[in-house]
Amino acid sequence: MSSDHLVRPTNADPHLIDLPLFGQPLPNGTAAVSSIPAEPLTILGSTRPDVDWTLVASLRSLASKQLSQAMAAATTRLDKPAQAELGRAIVLDLIESAMAERVDAGDGAWSGVEQTALAQAVFDSLFRLGRLQPLVDDDRVENIIIAGHDNVHLELTDGSLIDGPPVADSDTELIDFLVFLASRSEVNARGFSEAQPRLHLRLDGGSRLAAAAWVTPRPSVVIRRHRLMHVTLDDLVERGMLSALLASFLRAAVRARKSIVVAGCQGAGKTTLVRALCCEIDEHEAIGTFETEYELHLDQLGRHKIVHPWEARPGSGERGPDGRLAGEFTLDEALVDSFRFNLSRQIVGEVRGREIWAMIKAMESGTGSISTTHASDAVAAIRKLVTCAMEAGAHVTHDLAASKLASTIDLVVQLDLTTERIPGGFRRHRSVCEVIAVAPGERETGYATTHLFSPDAAGDARPNVLPDEYRALASFGFDLGAFLNEQQVLS
Structure with missing residues (x-):
């Protein structure tokens, strides 16, 4: 569609998207809707008029078929913005036709507000999340x-x-x-x-x-919803998620290329903390991210110049002779490929099962990897990861899994989420409650843990024990003096 067919009113609302205007009025003289808001109205407290969702579903189905046909007939491949522009035109054309039929049937025309709401609902169903979008x-x-x-x-x-x-x-x-x-x-x-x-x-x-x-x-x-995209450790200090001392420790650990697992319950802020940790990686380092579904979006945040994001693909259809679904692409395969990309860091997203081996491989490279997992406390996170590793098959024994994890993970950072009832509602508090160091240990478990930071009475992480090897983080910016002073006061 050429720009000659687009009209921008001189007093255009900045929240509206340019759309073609229909040349002929409807039988009753009512003008057709000429634009769809760029952002849907919000439901909470919204004055959006009621929409006939059965009609929306019907129009979406018609629009989808017309859009597919138009794209198949196009001489060049349409990118997403071009598809959206074409989709808007199709949606408005369908609504014009539907209203003409409505008027001919004697049911009366929709108002301009009703037309806009209907157009937005169909467009949202076609390109966005339909009734979920607001x-x-x-x-x-x-x-x-x-x-x-x-x-x-x-x-x-x-x-x-x-x-x-x-x-x-x-x-x-x-x-x-x-x-x-x-x-x-x-x-x-x-x-x-x-x-x-x-x-x-x-x-x-x-x-x-x-x-x-x-x-x-x-x-x-x-x-x-991930609300905090551009976030740093200092931002999380201001929000009360961790102390300035702990921020200096984590900042130094990232710069020293320690491999870190961020653990916590659902909604505790694990992904947010990982984004903040990744902000401490030098902007010139080449980063690869490996996720079952993109969540970190480091490639879109603009902090780092080179980010290669990989996303797993589950595959579909019948399983082949090798037991794989057609089109399946695993994080393990992505990680193998990534070793040809000259990466400085490999960040594996959430670990729920077999992704653990991708995490282990990344951490074995010694580049300072970061991952997340669900766990009730930091030591439980190690136990869970051992179980995840053993899910790969009978050949993975407890001893093998434990020794692999003990030799690759340096730190586990545990997040806590509490909700308290206050007058008129609730208040949530997310905080880092403990940090443990992991190392090879006794035969019974295969690993040893040391609580570097332990929870205080309020559940916030405070200095506990600092092995000599972590005192060396002072050269990377860790405030060792403040740690020792607070440690002495607490003891």
Whole structure:
């Protein structure tokens, strides 16, 4: 579509996107909607008019078919912005036709506000998250929890939990949209069906979606929003997540290329802390990230000049003779490939199972890798990682897994999440509660741990014991004097 067909009003709202204007008025003289807001209206406190979601689903299906046909007929490959522009034109054309039919049937025309809301809803369903999009765009919403289309809860940034609006008209409609959403990606489409009843998907803007259906009584969906993208250790000190002393220790550990595992419960801020740790990596170092779904987004933050992000692909269809699904691409394969990319650092994202071996390989290279895992405390994190390693097969014994981890992991940083009830709601507190050093140890466990920082009465990490090898971090900026002084006061 050429720019000659686009019209920008002289008093254009900066939140609107240029769209083609339709030349002929509708039978009753009402002008067709000429633009779709660049950002959807928020649901919380929103005045968005009611939308006929059955009509939205029908128009989305028609728009999807027309868009696919137009792209197939195009002489050149359309990038995402071009697809969105073409999609807007198709959506508005369909709405114009639908309203003309409505007027001809004597039902009356939609108002301009209703047209815009309908156009936005169809566009969101086609390119974004449909009825979920306003919730994802609302900065007050941290997590979206769905246990059925009409059983929606919103976890807000202040820790409060409130009811949310229905996200579909039925569970079947919700599942259908999730299937469409999973298959929409041209680069890393994922299956979601009775044969593949679980879905993990990254969303635009850094959010992460996890869903399950057919194996749960009702479709279950959780969307986690990552609000802190550009974040440093100093920012986390200001937020009360850790002390300035601990920040100096972690900063020095990253610069000294210590391999670090960040552990904690769900929602404790593990990914946020990893981003802050990665900010301490020199901007000229070449970094590779390895994730099942992109979450770190170091390549988009602008801090580092060279970032190569890898994302696993689950594969689909029948398993081949080697037992692999067609198109499957694992983190282990990505890591093997990465050794040809002249990387300075290899950052493996969340470890839940077999990803542990990718993490071990990265840490064995001695470049100072960083990973995350779920655990209730720092020592439990090591036990869990041993179990994860043993899931690779019977050939991986406890002794082998423990010795591998003891020789590769230097530090485990444990995060704690507490929620307290206050008048009018809740207040959440995220903090680093302990840091342990890991080393080869007794035969019974295969590893030894030392609490460098232990939780105080409030649950915040305070100096405990510092082995001689970690005193050397003073040359990388660690405030050793402050550690020893506070250690003496606490003892």
